[in-house]
Amino acid sequence: xxxxxxxSVDTEKIKEMLNQxxxxxxxxxxxxxxxxxxxxxxxxxxxxxxxxxxMPSYKVIHSLGKLYRKRGKVDRKFLMKIKGMVWRxxxxxxxxxxxxxxPIPSMITFTRNICRSQEVYPQLDETSxxxxx
Amino acid sequence: MLNFVQGHLISIxxxxxxxGLVYQGIQFFKLTKKKxxxxxxxxxxxxxxxxxxxxxxxxxxxSLNGNLWKTDPALTFITVVFHICLIATPxxxxxxxxxxxxxxxxxxxxxxxxxxxxxxxxxxxxxxYFLGRRLFLARVRAISSVYDYIVLxxxxxxxxxxxLAYHQWFDYEIVILLHILSGxxxxxxxxxxxLGHMLFFFLYRFLIGSEYSFVRGSRTW
Ligand code: HEM
Ligand code: HEM
Ligand code: SF4
Ligand code: SF4
Numbered sequence: 545x546x547x548x549x550x551x552s553v554d555t556e557k558i559k560e561m562l563n564q565x566x567x568x569x570x571x572x573x574x575x576x577x578x579x580x581x582x583x584x585x586x587x588x589x590x591x592x593x594x595x596x597x598x599m600p601s602y603k604v605i606h607s608l609g610k611l612y613r614k615r616g617k618v619d620r621k622f623l624m625k626i627k628g629m630v631w632r633x634x635x636x637x638x639x640x641x642x643x644x645x646x647p648i649p650s651m652i653t654f655t656r657n658i659c660r661s662q663e664v665y666p667q668l669d670e671t672s673x674x675x676x677x
Numbered sequence: 678m679l680n681f682v683q684g685h686l687i688s689i690x691x692x693x694x695x696x697g698l699v700y701q702g703i704q705f706f707k708l709t710k711k712k713x714x715x716x717x718x719x720x721x722x723x724x725x726x727x728x729x730x731x732x733x734x735x736x737x738x739x740s741l742n743g744n745l746w747k748t749d750p751a752l753t754f755i756t757v758v759f760h761i762c763l764i765a766t767p768x769x770x771x772x773x774x775x776x777x778x779x780x781x782x783x784x785x786x787x788x789x790x791x792x793x794x795x796x797x798x799x800x801x802x803x804x805x806y807f808l809g810r811r812l813f814l815a816r817v818r819a820i821s822s823v824y825d826y827i828v829l830x831x832x833x834x835x836x837x838x839x840x841l842a843y844h845q846w847f848d849y850e851i852v853i854l855l856h857i858l859s860g861x862x863x864x865x866x867x868x869x870x871x872l873g874h875m876l877f878f879f880l881y882r883f884l885i886g887s888e889y890s891f892v893r894g895s896r897t898w
Contacts, residue, residue, distance in 0.1 A: 567708055568898045574870065575877045578825050580816045584748045596819035605820050641889055643745065644874045645881025650898065 553623065553662055559616035561658050566612075569654060573609050576601055576646045585641035588633060600640040600648040603629050608655045623664045630655045631666050682857060690861035697868025698876050705880050709896040713886060752810075759803035766796040767835070767860075772843070790843070797840050804833040831866055834859035 562569075582600040583589050589598040596602055607626035611618065630652050640648045659665060728736065745753045767773055771787040778784040788796070807829060811817050838856035841847060867875060884894040 567704065571704075571877070575874050575881075577871055577874055578817070578820045580814070580820060581745060581749070581752070583816055594816070596816040599816060599820065601820050638888070641744075644878050645885060645887070645889070647881075647885075647887070647898070 551620070551663060553618065553620055555616050555618065557661055558611065558618065558658055561661060562612060562616050565654060569608065569651060570612060572646050572651055573604070573612065575644060576605070576642075577644060578605070579643075582640050582642045582646075582648065585639060586634075587637070587639065588635070597629075598633055600634070600642070601646075603634055604648055604651040604655070608651050611655070611658065623659060623662055626655065627659060627664050627666075630659060679854070682854065686861055687857065690864045694864040694867060697865075701868050701873060701876055702880070705877070705884075709885065709898055711897045712895045713897050755803050755806050759800060759807075762796045762800045762803070763832070763836075766793055766800060767839075769793070770839075772839075794840070794843060797836050797843075800836045801833065801840065804829065804836070825871075828866075828870055828872060831859070831863050831870075832872065835863055 578601065580596075580599060580601065583594070583596075586598060586600050589595070589600075592598050607629050610622070610626075614622075634649075634652050636649050636652060638649045642648065656665070741747065766788075769786060769788045770793050771790055774784040774787045787793075808826075811821050811825060811829070835856060838852055838859055842849060842852045842856050846852070863872075866872060882889070882891050882894075884896050886893075886895040886897055
C-alpha cells in the first residue's frame with residue numbers, strides 16, 4: 545500500500561503505452577457524445593443511487609481521457625485517484641450500452657493495464673477506508 | 678475575401694468533409710482487420726421459428742421495453758426527431774438546391790420553404806433541450822467540458838443563422854456570410870470531432886462484433 549503511493553511514476557512508460565493504442569483509444573474517446581445515455585445500463589450506477597461517478601462514460605472520460613489530455617505526464621496522486629475509478633467502480637461485466645457503440649469496457653481494461661504498469665492495483669491486504677466491495 | 682468565402686472555401690469545406698470521412702473509414706478498416714466470433718457459432722445454426730406478422734410486431738414492441746425508450750422516452754423521441762431534421766433539412770432545402778443547381782447542375786427534391794423553416798425551428802428547439810440537459814442534469818454536467826458546448830454550438834449555428842437569413846432578420850449580407858462560414862465549419866469538423874459519430878455509429882454498430890451489434894458484426898479492434 546505505502547509502496548504504491550510513494551513509488552515514482554514512469555511517465556515515459558505511460559506515454560509509450562498510450563501511443564501504442566492511440567489510433568483506437570483516442571477515437572473511442574472522441575466519438576463519445578458525452579450524452580450520459582449509458583448511465584442506466586451500469587448496475588453499479590443503479591446500485592449507488594445514480595451517482596454520476598459510476599456512469600460508464602464518467603469512468604473513462606476522467607481516467608483515460610485525462611491520461612491522453614496530459615500526454616501521460618501524471619503523478620502518483622492522479623493514479624491513486626483513478627485507481628478506484630477503474631478497479632473498483634467497474635467490474636468489467638461488459639453490460640454497458642452505448643447507442644453510438646463506444647466500447648467502454650475495453651477502454652477501462654486498457655486504463656487498468658496502464659495502472660498496473662505503475663503498480664497501481666487493489667491489493668489483498670489493503671485495509672484502507674475505501675472498501676473494495 | 679468575400680468571393681473566396683462564397684466560392685473556393687465552400688469547395689474546400691466539402692473536400693475536407695468527404696476526404697476526412699474517407700480517411701476515417703480507411704483507418705477503421707485498417708485497425709479492425711482481426712475478426713472473431715461474437716456469438717457462439719452454434720447459435721447461428723438454430724433456426725428461429727417462423728413468426729406471423731402480428732407476432733413480429735408484438736416482438737418488436739416488446740423489445741422496446743428493455744431499451745432507451747423505457748428509460749428516457751423524452752430524450753429518445755427528441756434525439757430521433759433532432760437527427761432526422763438535422764440531416765433532412767439542409768439536404769432538401771430549396772435555397773441549397775438552387776445553389777447546387779447553379780454550380781454543379783444537379784439538384785435534389787426540395788421541401789416547400791415553410792416546411793423547411795419549421796424543421797429548422799424544430800432542430801433549434803431540440804438543441805435547446807440538449808443544452809438544458811447539459812446545463813442542469815448533474816449526470817450530464819459531470820462529463821461535460823467547454824468542448825461539448827462548442828461542438829453543440831457548431832452543430833446548431835448553421836440552423837440559427839440559416840433561420841435568421843431566411844427571415845431576413847438583421848443585416849442579410851452579414852447573416853448569410855455567417856451562415857456560410859458556420860456551415861463550412863460544421864462540415865470540416867464532422868470527421869475529426871465527436872460529430873464523427875455520424876460515420877462511426879454505423880461502423881461501430883454494424884461492423885464491430887458485439888452483443889449490441891445490429892447485424893452480427895465480427896470485426897474487432
Ligand atoms: C457550406 C455552404 C452553405 C451555403 C453556401 C449555404 C447557403 C444557404 C442559403 C443561400 C440559404 C437560404 C437563405 C435564404 O432563404 O435567404 C440557406 C438556408 C439554410 N441553410 Fe445553408 N448553406 C450552407 C451550409 C449549410 C449547412 C452545413 C447547414 C446545416 C447542416 C445549413 C442549414 C441551412 C438551413 C436550415 C437553412 C434554412 C433556414 C430556414 O429556412 O429557416 N446550411 N443556406
Ligand atoms: C447519421 C447518423 C447519426 C446517428 C445515428 C447519430 C446518433 C447520435 C446519438 C446516439 C447521440 C447521443 C444521444 C443524444 O445526446 O441525443 C447523438 C448525439 C448528438 N449528435 Fe448525432 N448522430 C448522427 C448524425 C449526426 C450529425 C450529422 C450531427 C451534426 C452534425 C450530429 C450531432 C449530434 C449532436 C450535437 C449530439 C449531442 C447532443 C448533446 O450535446 O447532448 N449527429 N447522435
Ligand atoms: S459512452 Fe456512449 S452513451 Fe455513454 S456518454 Fe458516451 S456516447 Fe453517450
Ligand atoms: S463494464 Fe463496468 S461500466 Fe460497463 S456496465 Fe459493467 S461495471 Fe458498469
